[in-house]
Amino acid sequence: MSDTDMREIAMQAKAWPFEEARKVLARLGGKKPEKGYVLFETGYGPSGLPHIGTFGEVLRTTMVRRAFEMMSDIPTRLFAFSDDMDGLRKVPDNVPNQELLAQHLGKPLTQVPDPFGTHDSFGQHNNARLQAFLDSFGFEYEFRSATECYKSGEFDQALLDVLRNYEKVQNIMLPSLGEERRKTYSPFLPICPETGIVLQVPVVELNPEAGTIVYEREDGKKVETEVTGGKCKLQWKPDWAMRWHALGVDYEMSGKDLTDSVKLSGKICRALGSRPPENLTYELFLDEQGQKISKSKGNGLSMEEWLTYATPESLANFMFAKPKTAKRLYFDVIPKQVDEYYAHVRSFDGQEPAKKLESPAWHIHNGQPPKDVPPLSFSILLNLASVCNAEDPSVLWGFISRYVPGATPQNNLALDKLVGYAVRYYQDFVKPTKKYRLPVGKEVEALQELKARLDNMPEDADGEAAQTAVYEVGKAHEFDNLRDWFKAQYEILLGQETGPRMGSFIALYGLRETSDLIDRALKGEDLSA
Structure with a gap:
């Protein structure tokens, strides 16, 4: 074009x-x-x-x-x-x-x-x-x-x-000031030649032709100074x-x-x-409680903190979206922003030219998004870190290399960075809030059936096959809302209220490993260990 x-x-x-x-x-x-x-x-x-x-x-x-x-x-x-x-x-x-x-x-x-x-x-x-x-x-x-x-x-x-x-300047400024400040306000702030201090003092005389003002110091002395050459600055x-x-x-x-x-x-x-x-x-950023972020209060999220847990591009994705809308800038927004950013990059090449100009990926990368896109989402890596209780990226790579044949930290640099971010985020924000529960009622039989189905699947069964099994078990055990079934799996197996697409997670973690995890949950073992 x-x-x-x-x-x-x-x-x-x-x-x-x-x-x-x-x-x-x-x-x-x-x-x-x-x-x-x-x-x-x-x-x-x-x-x-x-x-x-x-x-x-x-x-x-x-x-x-x-x-x-x-x-x-x-x-x-x-x-x-x-x-x-x-x-x-x-x-x-x-x-x-x-x-x-x-x-x-x-x-x-x-x-x-x-x-x-x-x-x-x-x-x-x-x-x-x-x-x-x-x-x-x-x-x-x-x-x-x-x-x-x-x-x-x-x-x-x-x-x-x-x-x-x-x-003219005074007529614009004075109505915006309090009564006391109006009495001494001047747009010019002389730099005191003796102390070097920027003075807020009344101006008592103007000499436009000479380019000078006369101001009155606190001690009553009147001083004439040029407004140019750095001898004055402005309010x-x-x-x-x-x-x-x-x-x-x-x-x-x-x-x-x-x-x-x-x-x-x-x-x-x-x-x-x-x-x-x-x-x-x-609009200004808001903290976790919806209050305006203040540097002096230290609420909200700093640059250094965001970049500890995610890429600069994910932060750019956050900044791009709806600048006129107030947004919460806190740790829990990070995973979504990471995955949204990579989703935009992943879909970029297949879009029509007009759609590309609407994509955050175009604006973040000036029309040239990177080609190296991780094959796994940040969210699913977080859940893998969670179920493994990972303290080191190498633990996750043991599962990743099986799920993505040939993948290594050396030839998948973007993914390796994402793995490191996921482990840090899990350790600092997910692990301290994990709260497992035991299965109750029909959840027990549903998990038993899911375990049996996973045990009978071939080793090379993919995420779609696992997702179908999860879905069919939920229907068979008549959960009024399948969301309740998915939420139960998250709470029982992952110790959290939300989680990944279970089929994708099972394929990544492994059929046998997931089966063993379900077995431990059914026996009431401590899954946080």
């Missing part, structure tokens, strides 16, 4: 990244911007380390960027912008040498010593962590530092525009607007908690003479 044909299909694609990309294309009217490219931006506050929200924002923005590139030849760039000139407001709980940081509260992050001792400043340390973080996932981006933009003069013209439109919302104006940002998404900030910054951007970027407001 030609590039022209694919572009036509992309123009009609319904996946949300294409919908967002069409907003950008409509903004441009099909013409290349004066700056020569379309600018996508993501923001990062380097007072803390990169986290799962950082990953999600860069990933989703990249998906929109790639969708745009399917529809247009206009060059694109993605800036990962660090607000590293922001003053250090409090000492983070998760860093060393906190006493050292406490001595530098209020200073720009790039003027605060690095508590880790690896960089010239705390801001530079976290910036390096951000770049290493993004590089590890293969993101294509350009890192930009607020400190460098302010001090190099790149923001000078935009800062002078803020000064010339000072009253958060005016700063965001000024950045859009200075850089010509065309697209930036943000969380629902910044909805009001987007509106105010958009008004300020217009007051400066620019059009604010196209925006997608994404």
